[in-house]
Amino acid sequence: xxxxxxxxxxxxxxxxxxxxxxxxxxxxxxxxxxxxxxxxxxxxxxxxxxxxxxxxxxxxxxxxxxxxxxxxxxxxxxxxxxxxxxxxxxxxxxxxxxxxxxxxxxxxxxxxxxxxxxxxxxxxxxxxxxxxxxxxxxxxxxxxxxxxxxxxxxxxxxxxxxxxxxxxxxxxxxxxxxxxxxxxxxxxxxxxxxxxxxxxxxxxxxxxxxxxxxxxxxxxxxxxxxxxxxxxxxxxxxxxxxxxxxxxxxxxxx
Numbered sequence: 048x049x050x051x052x053x054x055x056x057x058x059x060x061x062x063x064x065x066x067x068x069x070x071x072x073x074x075x076x077x078x079x080x081x082x083x084x085x086x087x088x089x090x091x092x093x094x095x096x097x098x099x100x101x102x103x104x105x106x107x108x109x110x111x112x113x114x115x116x117x118x119x120x121x122x123x124x125x126x127x128x129x130x131x132x133x134x135x136x137x138x139x140x141x142x143x144x145x146x147x148x149x150x151x152x153x154x155x156x157x158x159x160x161x162x163x164x165x166x167x168x169x170x171x172x173x174x175x176x177x178x179x180x181x182x183x184x185x186x187x188x189x190x191x192x193x194x195x196x197x198x199x200x201x202x203x204x205x206x207x208x209x210x211x212x213x214x215x216x217x218x219x220x221x222x223x224x225x226x227x228x229x230x231x232x233x234x235x236x237x238x239x240x241x242x243x244x245x246x247x248x249x250x251x252x253x254x255x256x257x258x259x260x261x262x263x264x265x266x267x268x269x270x271x272x273x274x275x276x277x278x279x280x281x282x283x284x285x286x287x288x289x290x291x292x293x294x295x296x297x298x299x300x301x
Contacts, residue, residue: 054082055169060095060121061110061137069159070108070137076162081169092116093193093204096124100202104132106172108156111138116192123180124195127202133172147186151179190241194222196229205229207245211259211277212284213238215252225279247297249275249286263295 089095111118136155215235222229246254266272273286
């Protein structure tokens with residue numbers, strides 16, 4: 048006689064308390080068909096990531112539209128964990144988002160969530176691939192609030208608001224904050240496209256945070272001696288002659 052399977056461990060993530068309570072109630076209604084254990088609740092993506100690093104779960108029921116870090120960004124960070132959980136998105140009806148989920152065979156729940164639909168979603172919940180997550184982000188574009196890297200077996204989140212610059216070096220991009228540097232495996236072009244409203248190119252290999260620029264200058268008698276200073280950073284960063292005039296105009300508009 049086979050031993051009964053352990054219940055699915057589930058984390059509920061939604062910024063609205065009534066929505067979380069409803070999911071708890073519906074999960075209780077599902078218990079006879081599919082045993083589940085609710086191991087926690089979070090009201091935003093950052094709290095969800097913190098909880099899951101402390102105690103991994105099988106499935107995350109993840110709201111899409113949340114203040115700050117939305118569900119799609121949270122899912123992308125979850126996917127960087129050594130053992131990512133399965134993700135089921137929940138949403139108030141959004142035609143574009145739902146179409147993207149359907150095209151990529153990603154399961155989602157439309158609020159208010161029904162027990163029968165939830166059981167079906169949980170029974171076939173699966174991990175999302177990086178390619179699918181990228182396609183979902185393209186259908187629902189929104190610049191990330193954080194970048195994530197793996198460091199000593201853990202995921203480290205870097206708030207985009209803290210970043211001074213991105214600098215391409217060989218196959219990595221150096222991410223500099225006032226405190227330290229990180230190495231990121233993403234392209235500078237991709238970062239420029241995503242954060243074009245907050246970062247500006249000063250050189251073929253460097254983007255800086257617009258709101259951190261405190262001085263743009265040119266060394267006397269040196270046609271190539273354009274430079275820039277940032278709040279929170281000692282020293283100068285070189286500015287290419289091609290970018291110098293463009294940069295001055297962009298900074299004026301801030």
